[in-house]
Amino acid sequence: MEQKTKIKGKVHYVGVNDRTKALFEGLWPLPYGVSYNSYLIDDEKIALVDTVDICYFEVFLHKIRSVIGDRPIDYLIINHMEPDHSGSLSLIKQYYPNITIVGNKQTFGMVEGFYGITGEQLLIKNADPLDLGYHKLRFYLTPMVHWPETMMTFDETEGIIFSGDGFGAFGTLDGGFIDTRMNTDIFWEEMIRYYSNIVGKYGSAVQKALEKLAPLNITTICSTHGPVWTEQRGKVIDLYDRLSRYEGEEGVVIVYGTMYGNTEQMAEAIALELSAQGIKNIVLHNVNKSHSSYIISDIFKYKGLIIGSATYCNELYPEIGSLLPKILLRDMKNRYLGYFGSFCWSSAALRRMNEFAEKSKFEIVGEPVDMKISMDDLIYSQCENMGKAMADRLKQDRETSQD
Numbered sequence: 001m002e003q004k005t006k007i008k009g010k011v012h013y014v015g016v017n018d019r020t021k022a023l024f025e026g027l028w029p030l031p032y033g034v035s036y037n038s039y040l041i042d043d044e045k046i047a048l049v050d051t052v053d054i055c056y057f058e059v060f061l062h063k064i065r066s067v068i069g070d071r072p073i074d075y076l077i078i079n080h081m082e083p084d085h086s087g088s089l090s091l092i093k094q095y096y097p098n099i100t101i102v103g104n105k106q107t108f109g110m111v112e113g114f115y116g117i118t119g120e121q122l123l124i125k126n127a128d129p130l131d132l133g134y135h136k137l138r139f140y141l142t143p144m145v146h147w148p149e150t151m152m153t154f155d156e157t158e159g160i161i162f163s164g165d166g167f168g169a170f171g172t173l174d175g176g177f178i179d180t181r182m183n184t185d186i187f188w189e190e191m192i193r194y195y196s197n198i199v200g201k202y203g204s205a206v207q208k209a210l211e212k213l214a215p216l217n218i219t220t221i222c223s224t225h226g227p228v229w230t231e232q233r234g235k236v237i238d239l240y241d242r243l244s245r246y247e248g249e250e251g252v253v254i255v256y257g258t259m260y261g262n263t264e265q266m267a268e269a270i271a272l273e274l275s276a277q278g279i280k281n282i283v284l285h286n287v288n289k290s291h292s293s294y295i296i297s298d299i300f301k302y303k304g305l306i307i308g309s310a311t312y313c314n315e316l317y318p319e320i321g322s323l324l325p326k327i328l329l330r331d332m333k334n335r336y337l338g339y340f341g342s343f344c345w346s347s348a349a350l351r352r353m354n355e356f357a358e359k360s361k362f363e364i365v366g367e368p369v370d371m372k373i374s375m376d377d378l379i380y381s382q383c384e385n386m387g388k389a390m391a392d393r394l395k396q397d398r399e400t401s402q403d
């Protein structure tokens with residue numbers, strides 16, 4: 001049993017899988033579930049790195065005991081206080097009353113606030129060390145990735161970074177937990193969806209964290225969600241780097257809100273023209289059907305964004321109305337925006353889209369199109385023009401990057 005949990009050196013995987021929860025943070029669908037990863041370092045001094053959601057405490061405790069038996073744990077290192085990781089803190093403290101909680105200045109206010117625990121704490125600052133015997137740890141403060149207390153713990157002996165939510169992905173670990181012993185296909189899209197929805201607003205904080213990690217010789221990434229990354233760690237770090245710089249690929253997301261399909265026909269006309277102009281990555285989202293987390297994820301992936309809305313009660317179509325603040329909240333940069341609206345008797349959606357366009361600071365591409373009731377030849381050609389303008393803007397970047 002013990003060997004199966006081993007990652008490297010004296011580090012063991014003791015995380016758990018959640019295949020029950022429908023919505024992570026009450027917001028994000030989990031079609032592949034989610035893992036809450038915790039790591040146990042069975043050294044001269046024993047350290048536990050983060051805990052798990054409280055619902056899984058029994059399973060978690062069993063996993064810990066299968067590695068260390070009845071021996072006590074010396075340190076509980078808290079890289080992140082969100083309750084999907086700190087949830088078992090009180091119970092760990094009950095089972096291991098002499099455990100020393102390791103955290104930074106921001107951590108302990110939350111430990112007390114969430115769990116009423118004080119005392120037996122080791123307050124660390126950036127780059128402070130902790131010697132466990134074989135494993136020599138060093139702590140790096142990475143505030144706002146994605147909470148203020150977030151930090152990462154680096155094991156200098158084996159090159160393992162315990163990264164908290166950093167480099168995390170949705171999806172359970174079904175048997176294997178190391179990238180070399182599992183099929184990782186589903187995790188790439190789920191990593192983008194995790195990043196863009198949960199961490200996405202904090203791109204500059206992620207960039208600062210990546211700068212801090214750059215000099216470290218990282219061999220293994222142990223995040224709190226998703227696989228332990230070894231051979232594919234370079235791809236993971238590159239992906240986080242690109243996403244946190246808001247660097248989209250060539251492609252266009254067209255999101256639209258429609259009641260009877262007339263606004264959808266505008267989206268179809270634009271998409272057809274984009275394709276005719278040589279753009280291959282085109283994703284259409286009917287906002288009534290696609291969950292916003294998938295839409296946001298695709299907006300992080302691609303540089304082009306085109307949004308269309310029917311007018312509803314003299315306002316935006318409600319689901320578009322709810323999507324636009326979610327886009328603004330993430331403070332995204334480097335996107336090209338086109339937009340269109342429709343109405344039956346009074347144009348309102350396009351007016352609201354104009355306001356959004358101004359707030360977004362995205363580069364506007366093409367002339368906004370406003371359709372009365374249904375498609376005609378003039379509106380169709382205006383939609384084609386928008387598709388062509390977006391394709392031209394993307395191809396301009398393609399040419400620049402080839403120079």
Ligand code: FEO
Pocket residue numbers: 080082083084085146165224225
């Ligand atoms: Fe996985 Fe921010 O908690």
